[in-house]
Amino acid sequence: MRGIELTPEHPPNRIASLAAQAEAEGFDTAFVSSHYFNRDPFVTCSKIAESTDEIRIGPGVVNPYETHPVRLAAQVATVDEVSDGRAVFGVGAGDRSSLSNLGIDRDRPLRRVLETFDVARDLWAGETVTHEGTFTANDASLNLEPPSERIPVYVGAQGPHMLRMSAKHADGVLINASHPADLEWAGEQIEQGLADRPDERGSFESLAFASTSVAGDEETAREAARPPVAFIVGGAADPVLERHDIDPDAAAAVSEALERGDLPDAFDRVTAEMIDVFCIAGTTETVAARFEAALEHVDGIVVGSPLGPDLEDAIERASEALRSACGD
Incomplete structure (x- = not known):
């Protein structure tokens, strides 16, 4: 896959224009991120x-806490219908600090994510579902039939258990990482899941x-x-911080600012080391080398x-960097 994340911090028409550019540049999948403070991803x-x-x-990705999982299944099926069978379902446990802003306790995240896409698959297949687990559904069914024979499910994951679960049950995993050391470690967890x-x-x-983030x-x-x-650091597990010698107090300060809803302070507290570890940032040539790694x-x-400071320019540069990394 050559995918791109588009963040609806801009009006939907602008994001749609960026997606059209991404399609023309050779990207095959567009994930629309979901945060309560941005525009609706499904619109x-x-x-x-x-x-x-x-x-x-x-x-890419929604969480099954802010929205009931059956409702998520209907929303994804609607995307599949209006796109003539082009939908994908990116689902994850959600950002702990953002959920905290809404007074939501992210309870039993692995189980909740697995049950969410298991139920969604049954609903998409036209079944009537009764489910009692991390959420409840009684005789639930959808009043539409998605055109896709199978809508692919991609799980957003970072921790070992979610990575293994995704490899065992989902169609793909979206590893929330960019550093080779983290991706290598994640690959080891995925291999364990694939064995089952x-x-x-x-x-x-x-x-x-x-x-x-790519620019000239x-x-x-x-x-x-x-x-x-800042958001990646806010959700990073202690072993990830330790792997890269990130100061835990500095990471905690970012997380605390996010939980207060003080985004400018959280962004200011991001260090150069955090950017090195948690983002592929630089010129087209720098980014191409990091993609290859x-x-x-x-x-x-x-x-x-964020793609880059200039979105249209960044889409063009990111596409060029990916082609270079893949030897095209």
């Missing part, structure tokens, strides 16, 4: 469907969902990386937020 996906012809479209994967599940795709100037690209890196450990790359 944005529908606009993208109107503006494109072939690129696959879906949320039933044959009927079919093939599995491992993807680096890599925060990327290195420092400009790095400055644009601060917001997404990442592809030693994964099947493909989703070019993640």
Whole structure:
């Protein structure tokens, strides 16, 4: 996969235009990120469907806490319907700090994510579902039939258990990492999950969902990386911070600022070391070299937020960097 994350911090029509550009540049999948403070990802996906012809479209990633899982299944099925079968379902446990802002406790995240896409698959197949687990559904069914024979499920993952679960049960994984050391470690967890994967599940795709910031100037690209890196740091597990010698107090300060909802302070607290570890940032040549290193450990790359200080320019540069990394 050559995917791209589009963040609906801009109006849906602007995001749809960016998706059309991404399609023309050779990207095959557009994931629309989901945060409560941005525009709705599913409305944005529908606009993208109107503006494109072939690129696959879906949320990347939504969580099954803010929205009931059955409702998520209906929303993804609707995207599949309006796009003539181009939907993908990117689902994950959600950002702990953002959920905290809404008073939501992220309870039993692995189980919740697995149950969410298991139920979604049954609903998409036309079944009536009764489920009692991390959420409840009684005689639930959908009043529409998605055109896709099978909507692919990609799990957003970073921790070992979620990585293994995705390899065993999902169609792919979106590894929230960009550094080769993290991707290599994630690959080891995925291999353990694949060892238990039933044959009927079919093939599995491992993807680096890599925060990327590319521009003509290195420092400009790095400055644009601060917001997404803050959110990555805010959700990073202690072993990840230890792997890269990130000061835990500095990481905690970023996380605390996010939980207070003080985004400017959180962004200011992002250090140069954090950008090095959690983002692929720099010129086209720098980014191409980092993509090539990442592809030693994964099947493909989703070019993640922020893309760069100038979005149209960044899409063009990211596409060029991916072609170079893949030897095209």
